Amino acid sequence: MSINRRNFLKALGLTGVAVGTGKKLNAAAAVKKDNDKEFYAILYDSTLCAGCQGCEWECALEHGLPDPDLEDIPEVGKIRKTNETRRTVINVFSTSKGEVYVKNSCKHCNQPACATACLTKAMYKTEDGPVIWRDEKCMGCRYCMVSCPYDVPKFEYHSSNPDIVKCDMCWDRVKEGKLPACVEGCPAGALTFGTRREMIAEARKRINDNPDQYYDHIYGEYEAGGTSVLYLSPVPFEEIGFNTSVMNKPYPELTRGFLYSVPAIFVLWPAILLGINKATSRSNNQIEEENE
Amino acid sequence: MSNTDIALNRENGRKSVWSFLASEFKPKGKLFTPFNLISIPVIITGVILIVIRFAKGLGAVTNLSQETPWGLWIGFDVVTGVAFAGGAYVVTFMVYILNLKKYHTIVRVTVLNGFLAYVFYAGALLLDLGKPWNVINPIIGNSFGVSSVLFLVAWHFLLYMIAELIEFSPAIAEWLGAKRARKILSGMTLGAVILGITLSTLHQSGLGALYLTAREKIHPLWYSEWIPILFFISSIFAGLSMVIFEGSISYKVFSDQISEKDHKSHHDIIHSLAKICAVTLFVYFFMHVLNFVHGKNYEFLGTRMGHWYLVEVIGFVLLPLVLFFHSYRRRNLLLVKIAAVLTMLGVIVNRMNVTIIGYNWDAPVQYYPTWKEIVVTLAIISIEIWVFRWVINRMPVLREAPSWAKD
Numbered sequence: 281m282s283i284n285r286r287n288f289l290k291a292l293g294l295t296g297v298a299v300g301t302g303k304k305l306n307a308a309a310a311v312k313k314d315n316d317k318e319f320y321a322i323l324y325d326s327t328l329c330a331g332c333q334g335c336e337w338e339c340a341l342e343h344g345l346p347d348p349d350l351e352d353i354p355e356v357g358k359i360r361k362t363n364e365t366r367r368t369v370i371n372v373f374s375t376s377k378g379e380v381y382v383k384n385s386c387k388h389c390n391q392p393a394c395a396t397a398c399l400t401k402a403m404y405k406t407e408d409g410p411v412i413w414r415d416e417k418c419m420g421c422r423y424c425m426v427s428c429p430y431d432v433p434k435f436e437y438h439s440s441n442p443d444i445v446k447c448d449m450c451w452d453r454v455k456e457g458k459l460p461a462c463v464e465g466c467p468a469g470a471l472t473f474g475t476r477r478e479m480i481a482e483a484r485k486r487i488n489d490n491p492d493q494y495y496d497h498i499y500g501e502y503e504a505g506g507t508s509v510l511y512l513s514p515v516p517f518e519e520i521g522f523n524t525s526v527m528n529k530p531y532p533e534l535t536r537g538f539l540y541s542v543p544a545i546f547v548l549w550p551a552i553l554l555g556i557n558k559a560t561s562r563s564n565n566q567i568e569e570e571n572e
Numbered sequence: 573m574s575n576t577d578i579a580l581n582r583e584n585g586r587k588s589v590w591s592f593l594a595s596e597f598k599p600k601g602k603l604f605t606p607f608n609l610i611s612i613p614v615i616i617t618g619v620i621l622i623v624i625r626f627a628k629g630l631g632a633v634t635n636l637s638q639e640t641p642w643g644l645w646i647g648f649d650v651v652t653g654v655a656f657a658g659g660a661y662v663v664t665f666m667v668y669i670l671n672l673k674k675y676h677t678i679v680r681v682t683v684l685n686g687f688l689a690y691v692f693y694a695g696a697l698l699l700d701l702g703k704p705w706n707v708i709n710p711i712i713g714n715s716f717g718v719s720s721v722l723f724l725v726a727w728h729f730l731l732y733m734i735a736e737l738i739e740f741s742p743a744i745a746e747w748l749g750a751k752r753a754r755k756i757l758s759g760m761t762l763g764a765v766i767l768g769i770t771l772s773t774l775h776q777s778g779l780g781a782l783y784l785t786a787r788e789k790i791h792p793l794w795y796s797e798w799i800p801i802l803f804f805i806s807s808i809f810a811g812l813s814m815v816i817f818e819g820s821i822s823y824k825v826f827s828d829q830i831s832e833k834d835h836k837s838h839h840d841i842i843h844s845l846a847k848i849c850a851v852t853l854f855v856y857f858f859m860h861v862l863n864f865v866h867g868k869n870y871e872f873l874g875t876r877m878g879h880w881y882l883v884e885v886i887g888f889v890l891l892p893l894v895l896f897f898h899s900y901r902r903r904n905l906l907l908v909k910i911a912a913v914l915t916m917l918g919v920i921v922n923r924m925n926v927t928i929i930g931y932n933w934d935a936p937v938q939y940y941p942t943w944k945e946i947v948v949t950l951a952i953i954s955i956e957i958w959v960f961r962w963v964i965n966r967m968p969v970l971r972e973a974p975s976w977a978k979d
């Protein structure tokens with residue numbers, strides 16, 4: 281009755297496969313080290329934004345989305361959200377320093393939760409910084425939507441071949457050395473494009489040059505582990521509808537502990553189980569023999 | 573016994589294999605049972621809805637929205653269904669690893685149940701995918717998102733189904749009268765069991781880990797870094813309660829298949845399972861309390877969500893825990909069954925709370941499933957029961973294995 285050699289070898293073989301898988305998971309679970317290449321970033325200065333929605337129009341034009349609804353313009357007290365037909369929206373808030381406009385879209389996190397969540401790498405952080413979505417890989421599981429702390433990815437619920445819709449920082453244009461459509465189209469100069477380092481320096485400089493005009497914080501420098509869209513505001517960010525409860529750690533870290541324990545369990549469990557099995561089957565045999 | 577006779581005849585000539593299979597595919601028993609009368613229209617409606625869903629998109633059938641990307645089909649079918657399938661790894665652990673022979677009579681039916689649950693409930697994942705044809709991407713390896721918890725869970729579902737199939741395969745071989753195949757397949761059982769338990773540990777907790785990144789979206793009373801461990805522990809008593817519940821139904825419905833001896837030992841088994849449920853429920857309850865104290869979530873207790881949390885933890889964890897202890901002491905079968913049902917309800921409530929009710933609990937528009945989502949879910953459960961019944965009536969699952977297959 282005890283475990284015979286063939287069984288044992290088979291069990292071992294299967295375990296080996298399992299260990300292999302575990303190892304692979306481990307290697308890739310470690311987040312890729314940032315290489316020397318610097319991420320691009322967009323700096324949005326809400327003190328300059330006139331709320332003209334130029335960026336919305338440019339974005340719709342660039343990505344073949346329907347024109348912005350003329351009935352649905354920014355109004356105090358109304359929150360317009362991005363959805364499957366618009367990748368960026370302007371909202372307006374009444375604050376202690378008057379009305380302030382805010383542009384909302386994907387933040388292009390340095391370590392994006394959405395891309396870590398994606399099991400097909402359809403959601404993908406390019407080496408240059410933009411987080412893009414790739415149609416031919418996506419299986420539409422919407423785990424990216426669950427994971428993004430800013431609820432950015434949107435889904436086409438009324439299509440039989442639905443896409444995930446979100447800002448991709450105009451990756452196709454950026455690749456060719458052009459500016460993102462919204463940056464190019466902003467008549468007020470509220471949007472600036474460059475490397476992330478430059479944009480942070482620029483934001484710092486604006487705060488230092490005009491300390492009265494700005495609230496002393498660059499939103500996106502540390503939020504969610506740092507993002508490639510950086511925001512300046514005249515007032516504290518909770519006044520203009522920002523999610524200030526996001527953590528400063530990158531979100532993928534929340535699952536890292538779990539993923540790291542996977543290979544350990546893959547190695548330890550089978551060994552322990554096999555050990556118990558041998559121990560118990562031996563003691564059972566002894567009992568049986570004694571009974572005979 | 574007649575099956576084995578047919579099966580043995582098979583070896584006399586190739587031709588009879590087909591007539592054997594053909595005869596096996598014919599329905600056995602009455603067609604117009606109450607269960608059939610209810611389930612057939614449900615299944616038909618469900619299939620129509622699934623066709624609509626694929627033709628017109630998820631929005632045509634579900635209430636899913638940009639705020640609630642995962643609803644009933646993930647929260648209930650997949651996350652809860654898989655928890656209930658946990659009985660298979662626990663029972664195989666007791667039978668093959670701890671060598672507790674007394675549970676041997678329930679191992680096949682539990683594994684069958686687990687296997688079917690994975691096929692249907694994990695399979696329900698496909699219904700929920702926007703582009704299900706791309707599901708091959710993470711499988712054939714042209715795009716591995718290995719840092720994704722969902723990647724791990726999906727792969728484990730797949731591997732675990734294979735492991736369960738191997739564990740169950742000797743019953744199929746016995747049904748077909750394939751002696752040599754049976755021998756080889758039973759030789760693989762231990763390996764499959766070890767793999768299966770390891771996979772289960774990881775993906776039962778992995779289902780919880782899926783929600784770890786939704787840190788701000790899940791109500792603080794339900795979000796904690798411990799979700800994976802809580803999910804894992806609860807899968808033990810969820811699975812065993814299911815075994816108790818399903819067992820007490822099967823032993824009535826299929827009583828003609830069960831020998832006198834098995835009938836007697838079944839009571840004994842149920843009481844032992846009740847004890848394990850009690851102990852794991854206790855650990856689970858204890859962790860909930862620790863978690864609550866650690867999270868310093870006192871201020872929420874006065875709110876509506878807080879009351880609901882107390883209902884879950886006291887009504888569906890503490891109460892069944894006490895009932896299980898009592899039933900074991902008093903050897904009261906009815907109490908066990910009540911406790912099992914309460915526990916199962918509790919697991920449903922818990923999974924709903926994490927995945928649906930507590931998810932974006934403060935959103936202005938709350939998600940609730942459409943009747944269509946519910947009917948599709950019921951249709952999936954009904955089809956599973958049909959397949960289960962089909963197998964039980966043909967293969968040696970509850971009844972004893974043919975004499976040639978005795979070890």
Ligand code: SF4
Nearest residue numbers: 386387389392394428
């Ligand atoms: S904001 Fe959301 S969608 Fe954009 S990169 Fe970050 S996690 Fe991804």
Ligand code: SF4
Nearest residue numbers: 398418419421422424
């Ligand atoms: S919906 Fe697509 S992009 Fe989002 S996680 Fe799933 S496969 Fe990746």
